[in-house]
Amino acid sequence: MMMMTLAILGMAQVKESGDFQIGVFGGGSFPMGTYKSIGQTKTGYFGGLFMDKYFSGNRFGLGVDARLLSHGLVREDSMFFENGFIETSYKNKAKFEHMDFTFGPTYKYEEGSFQLEAFLRGGILMQRFPEYVKSLHYDDAKGNSIVIPLKQTTNDASNKANAWLGLAGLRFNYLLSDNLALFAQADYMQSFGTKFGKKASKFAVEERIAAGTAIESKTFVNNFLDHYEETFSPSKTPYQSLNIGVGVKYILGRKSAEKPVVERPIETVVPAVKPQSKSIQIVVKDKQTGIALSGVTVSVESANYSNKETSNANGEIARINNAQAGEYKIVGEKNGIKTDLMTISANDFTGHDAVIYREIFHDDPRFTLIGETVDCDKNQILPNIATVLTNSSNKSNMSQTSDKEGKFIYQLDQRADYTIVANQSGRYSQTEMVSTQGLDRSKTLYVTLKLGVCNLVAGGNWVLKNIHYDFDKANIRSDAAVILDNVVSIMKQNPSLKIELSSHTDSRGNDAYNQRLSQQRAESAVAYLVSKGIERNRLQAKGYGESRLLNNCGNGVDCSEEQHQENRRTEIKVLAY
Structure with a gap:
């Protein structure tokens, strides 16, 4: 074990390799299996230390525990009875005390400040067993004092034994800094084999099995064979436990994440010259993807210059021409998040390059939704349309009006779902779904969407997207309620609007049954709108069953699931406006 430890310490000195970490831990140890039943063990405690050395790439390593x-x-x-008693005599400490040394591979997965480590170890368990005898004491009919052992340990006289040990577990880490982390871990331990060297490695006991009549407080014992078998039954158990604990670890040689390298034009080394006026070009990029970033407000300040510019689609602000030599402080801001402060010094104005080129990096972990409001019939840009974005988990809302080019921009959290709708009198839109689930922020910055916006006109109709019912059910599901909430908003913004809300099925199943189910679904949707404050006289519920198919998938026609899905729909028809 000392040689393995020294080997790991030696590897820790190799440059450009993975982390080397040392940790201490402690917690509760829960006996399992025969170790608990045969050994009669209680929940205990454990404490120890570990060392891990990761290889290049920082995923796989070796460790000791x-x-x-x-x-x-x-x-x-x-236990006392009429003419005697049963007692247990403990010859040493009434506990199991063990020490283990194990060695094996470790795997690490890291995401931000969180780490998950899995480890597998093999090694030696050094055991110290308790020694005890459970005895039956009684006076026979002749007055003789009889002592009969009922249960006793049968280990080596030293009550010490070694065993091969296996250990497997998980460690959950939270990094407080680059070098310090708190963790919780859970692992399972079990010893293996019957002997280590020439010596038995399991805890062993032998016991007389109860037979005949049970001994109770009023029992008079004449012969122990009336109550117990004459011979002993031996039992052995390996060590088995589940261990749960917490601890702290220190990581040696870990470096902070490097900042993105700033690319600059290759400069020819020339003798130093007197500072002179030059042009300054600033470019803003997204830190996580390296993509040029527009819409960032960049402030440039010096003793004789002060200005703010917004970066364009190429991430550039207007070039500063004939800038006087001196110190310039540059910082960008977008969505309330600032870039690191960058400084241009007087020394940067020496040399023969006519332009001082600098990149600054904006680090916002969210995704950017770039949307566009368009006419749903003509597919032309519609400016000045109010939109509402809703977070599906916490129901928080944000609103924004599209600009003269029909553009609107929202910031989206990672691993989140959203809905977005137009919210303007005289118009309606579908409830569109937007999700960042499964997107990698290190590869993706923008999410795009075209939001179709239509005019409300008498006689007009549209199919509600993304509204679903459970099989053979008519109740409104939570995901369908989100879609109907948009209809509620449209009705409230347009008080003269009256609609028919209809439900349609595909051709599969009984025609009469489909008719009844579609009517029930339409009435459930109308009831939901009424519950949200819409007057009942502005609404009609109509179930059409399979009578208004959108394709040729009638009874007996073999169609794909996609073709049947086209017919299963909920529609809105404008009756008056």
Whole structure:
């Protein structure tokens, strides 16, 4: 074990390799299996330390683990009867005390400040067993004092034994800094084999099995064979436990994440010259993807210059021409998040390059939704349309009006779902779904969407997207309620609007049944709108069953699931406006 530890310490000195970490831990140890039943062990405690050395790439490594474990015994009270008693005599500490040393591979997965480590170890368990005898004491009919052992340990006289040990577990880490982390871990330990060297490695006991009549407080014992078998039954158990604990670890040689390299034009080394006026070109990029970033307000300040510019589609602000030599402080801001401060010094104005080129990096972990409001019939840009974005999990809302080019921009959290609708009198839109689930922020910055916006006209109709019912059910599901909430908003913005809300099925199943189910679904949708404050006289519920198919998938026609899905729909028809 010392040689393995020294080997890991030696690897820790190799440059450009992975982390080397040392940790201490402790917690509760829960006996399992025969170790709990035969050994009569109670929940105990453990404590120890580990060292891991990761290889280049910082995913796989090797580690050592050393710990102390202790489990107390379930003590049996003395039991008295008419002419004697049963007692248990403990010859040493009434507990199991163990020490282990293990070695094996480790795997690490890291995401931000969180790490998950899995480890597998093999090694030696050094055991110290309790020694005890459970005895039956009684006076026979002749007055003789009889002592009969009922249960006793049968280990080596030293009550010490070694065993091969296996250990497997998980460690959940939270980084407080680049070098310090707190963790919780859970692992399973079990010893293997019956002997280590020439010595038995399992805890062993032998016991007389109860037979005949049970001994109770009023029992008079004449012969122990009336109550117990004459011979002993031996039992052995390996060590088995589930261990749960917490700890702290220190990571050696870990470096902070490097900042993006700023690319600059290759400069020819020339003798130093007197500072002179030059042009300054600033470009803003997204830190996580390196994509040029527009819409960032960049402030440039010096003793004789002060200005703010917004970066264009190429991430550039207007070039500063004939800038006087001196110190310039540059910082960008977008969505309330600032870039790191960058400084141009007087020394940057020396040399023969006519332009000082600098990149600044904006670090916003969110995704950017770039949307566009368009006429749903003509597919032309519609400016000045109010939109509402809703977070599906916490129901928080944000609103924005599209600009003269029909553009609107929202910031989206990672691993989140949203809905977005137009919210303007005289118009309606579908409830569109937007999700960042499964997107990698290090590869993706923008999410795009075209939001179709239509005019409300008498006689007009549209199919509600993304509204679904459970099989053979008519109740409004939570995801369908989100779609109907948009209809509520449209009705409230347009008080003269009256609609028919209809439900349609595909051709599969009984015609009469489909008719009834579609009517029930339409009435459920109308009831939902009424519950949200829409007058009942502005609404009509109509179920059409399979009578208005949009394709040729009638009874007996073999069609794909997509073709049947086209017919299963909920529609809105404008009756008056």
